[in-house]
Amino acid sequence: MSAPQALSDGWVVAQRNLIKIKRVPEVLVFVLISPIMFVLLFAYVFGGAIDPGDGTEYKEFLVAGIFAQTVVFGATFTGAGLAEDMQKGIIDRFRSLPMSRAAVLVGRTTSDVVYNVLSLMIMALTGLLVSWRIRDGVLEALAGFALLLVFAYAISWIMAFVGLLVPSVDVVNNASFVVIFPLTFLSNAFVPLKDFDGILKRFVEWNPVSSLTQASRELFGNTVGEPPSDAFSMQHPVVYTLIWSAIIVAVFVPLSVRQFKRTTSR
Amino acid sequence: MVDMIRARGLVKRYKEVTALAGLDLTVPEGTVLALLGPNGAGKTTAVRCLTTLLVPDEGSAEVAGVDVLADPQGVRRKIGLSGQYAAVDEYLTGFENLTMVGRLYGLGKARSRTRARELLERFDLADAGDRPSKTYSGGMRRRLDLAGALVAEPPVLVLDEPTTGLDVRARQQMWDVIRELVGGGATLLLTTQYLEEADRLADDIVVIDHGLAIAQGTADELKAQTGGERIEVVVADARHVEATRRLLGAVAVGDVQVEERSLTAAVTDGAPALRRLLGHLEEEQIGVLDVGLRRPTLDDVFLTLTGRTADEKSEEVAR
Incomplete structure (x- = not known):
């Protein structure tokens, strides 16, 4: 089956998913409120307790971390959306149509980029309110947002696979909580790398969520001085994050498509 | 007459249960075959094998001359499937649902829209066509789902229990719609738990039990066997x-x-x-x-053919 068909069919499915935002705007409200809540909570709760260590303010340090955490969490929507389709039987309709076998997945992961764009915009505005600033050029900042979206897109393919495997939306939500929560908290998103020790520090250092956060901080100009470690992941965070994104996509796109072909509705 | 559906020795096993135990089916062009059996007899599994949703463990099948195992995508171009659970997107309007299906059949945007309006009109959904299908009654959803199967005017239609769960009026309406389709010369495979439904809609009936055909004939022939x-x-x-x-x-x-x-x-x-x-x-x-x-029911047919009622049969499966 051809890639152009996967894209054109995928676009039809993405449009279908986006109509849901229009019909059930409540979903969007929660998607957008939780990042605002995170920015405000962390900025004012931990703002005084954690010192980024390079002379910057914690709020300045925090916002890129919240960006990373939120877009990674956004992947849950991909898994939940697919699990819902499976539960409702519409996957059988799709599977009986002469459409690309990748289209439902391409469509879902694509429409979820829209969620992430919206939540990044809202978070950036909230960030500006708590005195976070873009201190380098606009192009660098755009590159930062683009990197966040690329990594989030890759992660959403993992959750797509999970969404096809598990029996219900609830299980997707719980599963993603169990995986994504540690992944984002065992990173430099909220606590600087220097405050971790031993084996935990190694994990945090090489965690792609850390490199994503580090890269965003650098691109938004929210960090001063040397990178917090000599590890490749911290010295070249953009490259390291892109490598991870590529690996995840290369593994999970074929895995998910194979699962889609095998699966049947419940 | 050309056979539009031909299945030979379909076998599908799950861990504990053999859903299909070597099922043979033949549906000549322009005819309606009803697959009649209680819950758990293997009807849905058979439909899923024929519509490429499931790969059988053994056996072979052709739909409209295309091999189901060798060219599933080719089969998908020839079939329209309407399932037991109306597979419509409840957030989309009827029109959006049908347009989406048309585009995924590769009809193109303009053609998909025209076709969607035509079908809404034909299935008595024109007034509701621009409302989210969430607001539809059970009968309306089923009709929309059936319309989805007809978007690309496929030569073979497969309807899996099209009236299960509908009230008497909605069922009657669905029967009228299906009879009209059949009048138009479609080849149709239909599964049902109701002898009356098979009687009204089908040219030929295959009674299925434990994944095997246990009787075949016209409604009259079956009734003669089971005593009317x-x-x-x-x-x-x-x-x-x-x-x-x-x-x-x-x-x-x-x-x-x-x-x-x-x-x-x-x-x-x-x-x-x-x-x-x-x-x-x-x-x-x-x-x-x-x-x-x-009138004789599925229970009577079962009792005569197997010595058990359909209910006893489903209990057996449940155990």
Whole structure:
């Protein structure tokens, strides 16, 4: 089956998913409120307790971390959306149509980029309110947002696979909580790398969520001085994050498509 | 006549259960085949194998001349499937649902829109076409789902229990719609739990049990095998059961089934037989709580063919 068909069919499915935002705007409200809540909570709760260590303010340090955490969490929507389709039987309709076998997945992961764009915009505005600033050029900042979206897109393919495997939306939500929560908290998103020790520090250092956060901080100009470690992941965070994104996509796109072909509705 | 669906020796096993045990099916072009059986008989599994949703463990199948295993995508271009659970997107309007399906069949945007409007009109959904399908009744959703199967005017239609769960009125409406389709020359495979539905819609009926065809024929042929209509009598006094059994046996064609004070037997000449029986009961002064003539059901067909009722069968599967 051809890639152009996967894209054109995928676009039809993405449009279908986006109509849901229009019909059930409540979903969007929660998607957008939780990042605002995170920015405000962390900025004012931990703002005084954690010192980024390079002379910057914690709020300045925090916002890129919240960006990373939120877009990674956004992947849950991909898994939940697919699990819902499976539960409702519409996957059988799709599977009986002469459409690309990748289209439902391409469509879902694509429409979820829209969620992430919206939540990044809202978070950036909230960030500006708590005195976070873009201190380098606009192009660098755009590159930062683009990197966040690329990594989030890759992660959403993992959750797509999970969404096809598990029996219900609830299980997707719980599963993603169990995986994504540690992944984002065992990173430099909220606590600087220097405050971790031993084996935990190694994990945090090489965690792609850390490199994503580090890269965003650098691109938004929210960090001063040397990178917090000599590890490749911290010295070249953009490259390291892109490598991870590529690996995840290369593994999970074929895995998910194979699962889609095998699966049947419940 | 060309066979539009041909399945040979389909086998599908799950861990504990054999869903299909070597099923053969043939549906000639322009005809309607009903796959009749209780829950768990393997109807849906058979449909899923034929519509490429499931790969059988053994056997082969062709739909519209295309091999299901070798060229599933080719088969998908030839079929329209409407499932047991109406597979419509509830957030989308009827129009959006059908347009989406059209585009995924590769009809193109303009053609998909025209076709969607045509089908909404035809299925009596024109007024509701621009409302989210969430607001539709069960019958409307089923009609929308069926319309989805017809978007690309496929030569073969597969309907999996199209009326299960619908109320009498919605079922009647669905039957009218399907009969109209059939009149248009479509080849149709239909699964159902209702003998009456198979009787009304199908040219040919295959009765399926434990994943195997156990009988095949026209509705009339099956009824001849199973004895046509039934007389059911409920006597007021349990002491009269034996006498009633004798009297009912005299007008019936087969055995008399007795369950407490209720007696059932197949007859060939419905109303006259009932009149004769009532006369005899009157003469012997046997009090009757209820008496009536009814069409044979799937239960009766099953009882005759397998010695078990359809309910007993599904319990067996549940165990």
